[in-house]
Amino acid sequence: MNQKSATANPASGFVAFDGDRCIAFGDLRSVARTAKEVLGRRAQSTILVFDPNSGPVDLDFRGSLEDVLARLPDTANAPLAISEPAGAPPRGPGRPKLGVVAREVTLLPRHWEWLARQPGGTSVALRRLVDEARRTSKDKDRIRHAQETAYRFIAAMAGNKPHYEEVARALFARDAGRFEAWTKDWPADVRDHARRLAAAAFEQDASQTSVAS
Incomplete structure (x- = not known):
């Protein structure tokens, strides 16, 4: 569109x-x-x-x-690069490991020792740890991403607009009421897009408010 x-x-x-x-x-x-x-x-x-x-x-x-x-960047449709770790033996016949990306990881000896003792080996243990961390930090990551994305937009589009600093502080304080109040006099398209981008940063507070009421 x-x-x-x-x-x-x-x-x-x-x-x-x-x-x-x-x-x-x-x-x-x-x-x-x-x-x-x-x-x-x-x-x-x-x-x-x-x-x-x-x-x-x-x-x-x-x-x-x-x-x-x-000249447009074409990162959205670029396929995942798949590489083998150095010294890996040739892969035999069978189904390829689609989507597996080999990259260097630097850990202390005690970390490697612990990983080696886990069921399935190092790679399985690392993937399990990452998946668990993603689940537990999902809300925090969503909020942080919304804050950072919204801030980059308002910094570029509203740095000279009224109450810019107050809006930025409200965004990172996750104060939806102040954010909406301080942006109300901004040009409509800038105001509305800033609010859309920031909405996810305030969602958790909104859900807690609805439960409390």
Whole structure:
């Protein structure tokens, strides 16, 4: 989707702003296409594109639309790189280990000794530990990711807006009421997108409030 729509969720895709106005959201190619079209009509436009998981995306809009699209990063569809650890024996016939990525891990001797004693060996134990940590830290990771993503957006788009510092403090304090109050006078598209990105940072408090009531 390259135009705004009531049925789409701009917090889950790439977003392009022309000044304070949201001009497109969706996949990167469609957003870049719309941004290039806007620049074609208004060369003085200031276009910023945001990745939903990181922050501003540095796109090169020089040349034709085909030139712009050809230069887009293609990380979303890149396959996982699969490598073997150094000195590993050749893999015999049979089903390949799809999605397994071998990378260097540095541990102390006592860590290697403990891992070697675990059922299934070192690799199985490490995967089990990582999965357990992901489960136990899921809420914290979600909140931290929402805070960091929202902060990168407001730092780029609202650094000169009223109450910017108060908004940032409310975001990291996870104070939804103050965050909403301090952003109410911001331009509508900037305000609404900042609130969408920050929403997950406040979800836990909202659920606890609903239970208490």
